[in-house]
Amino acid sequence: MKMTYQYGVDSEKIVMDDYIDRGFEILEHRYKTKYGEIDIVAKTHNTLVFIEVKARTNPTHEEFVTRKQVKRCCDAGLDFLANHDECYNMDIRFDLAVVVNGSIYQRLENAWSCE
Numbered sequence: 566m567k568m569t570y571q572y573g574v575d576s577e578k579i580v581m582d583d584y585i586d587r588g589f590e591i592l593e594h595r596y597k598t599k600y601g602e603i604d605i606v607a608k609t610h611n612t613l614v615f616i617e618v619k620a621r622t623n624p625t626h627e628e629f630v631t632r633k634q635v636k637r638c639c640d641a642g643l644d645f646l647a648n649h650d651e652c653y654n655m656d657i658r659f660d661l662a663v664v665v666n667g668s669i670y671q672r673l674e675n676a677w678s679c680e
Contacts (some may be wrong), residue, residue, distance in 0.1 A: 574576055576620035576664035583662075583669055589614065593641070593645075600640035613655040615642045619663045624670055630661060630677070639679035 581591050584607045592613075593606035605616040605622055617630065617638055632640075645650055661676035662669060 572585070572622075573618070573620045575667070577618045579667065580597060580616060580662040581605055581607075581667060581674055582620050584614075584616070596641070596645060598641040598644040600644055601637040603638065603641045604644060606645060608652075608655065611655050613644070613646075613652050613657045614660050615657070616660045616662055619661065621665045621670070624663075624665045635659075635677050635679075638677075642679065 577594065581594065584605070585591060587609075589607040589609045591605060591607050593603065596603040596606055603615050604618040605614075607614045607616060615638060617634070619630075642657065642659065646657070658675045659677050659679070661671075662671040663671040
């Protein structure tokens with residue numbers, strides 16, 4: 566279990582470094598809400614990005630994000646916004662980053678929207 570946990574933490578660091586390299590500021594890592602955890606919250610210019618990271622050892626075993634996970638991410642994102650007035654007028658998006666064996670395998674910007 567500890568190895569799996571550490572693999573996830575290491576994968577999140579890889580994704581954070583990628584976003585920083587692309588000009589984003591990391592606001593939060595593992596932001597906890599009553600709805601669940603947001604892996605990474607980042608911003609650039611007037612865009613706030615909630616990033617879900619999936620760590621895998623094999624791309625053929627990649628799971629899709631379930632509706633339940635999307636709802637959790639949306640609810641957690643709304644909770645973040647409710648507690649951060651400075652982000653109220655920003656554009657928001659939800660990204661999905663898949664890390665396979667220590668490299669970003671796929672990054673989907675605007676992977677889903679919340680309605």
